[in-house]
Amino acid sequence: MTEISAFAAEAKLAAGNYKRCDHESALCYAVEGVVEKAHGWKSLPKTELALFVDAVCDAEGIDSPEISHLRRTGNVIASADIEYHSIEFRGSTANVGSVLHEIAHLTSGASNHGIAFRNEYLRLVRRHASLEHAAFLHAVMRSVGLSVAPWQAIN
Numbered sequence: 193m194t195e196i197s198a199f200a201a202e203a204k205l206a207a208g209n210y211k212r213c214d215h216e217s218a219l220c221y222a223v224e225g226v227v228e229k230a231h232g233w234k235s236l237p238k239t240e241l242a243l244f245v246d247a248v249c250d251a252e253g254i255d256s257p258e259i260s261h262l263r264r265t266g267n268v269i270a271s272a273d274i275e276y277h278s279i280e281f282r283g284s285t286a287n288v289g290s291v292l293h294e295i296a297h298l299t300s301g302a303s304n305h306g307i308a309f310r311n312e313y314l315r316l317v318r319r320h321a322s323l324e325h326a327a328f329l330h331a332v333m334r335s336v337g338l339s340v341a342p343w344q345a346i347n
C-alpha cells in the first residue's frame with residue numbers, strides 16, 4: 193500500500209463521522225482532517241487570523257469578509273456565508289487550512305464542496321500556505337475519488 197492510499201483509506205473511514213452533510217462534503221472534510229493530522233497547519237490567534245484573511249483577500253482581489261467569532265460547539269470549526277460575504281469562526285483561533293477553506297467558498301462562489309470549490313481551495317493553499325500541503329491535499333482528494341483539476345492546472 194502506498195502512503196497516499198493509506199491516507200485515503202483513513203479519510204474514507206473518517207468520512208463516516210460526518211453524518212450531517214452530503215457524502216462529497218464528508219469526504220472533503222475527512223481529507224482535510226487527514227492532512228491536518230499528517231502535516232499540521234499553523235494555528236492563528238484572533239488578531240493574526242484577521243491579518244491573514246486581509247492579506248489573502250487583498251492578494252485575491254476581493255473585499256475582506258466580515259469576520260465573527262462564536263463559542264465553539266460541536267465539531268463545526270467555521271462557516272462562510274457567500275451572500276453576506278462573511279466568515280464565522282467557532283472559537284478564537286483557527287488554523288491556516290480552515291481559514292483558506294472558508295475563503296475558498298467566497299472566492300469560488302460555491303457554498304458546497306464540489307469540484308469548483310476544491311480546485312479553488314487547492315489553489316489558495318498552494319498560493320498562501322505551502323506547496324507541500326497543496327500537493328498532499330490534491331493527492332489524497334484524488335485517491336478518495338474526489339475529482340480535481342490536474343496538478344499543473346492548480347496555480
Ligand SMILES: [Zn+2]
Binds near residue numbers: 293297305
Ligand atoms: Zn466548507
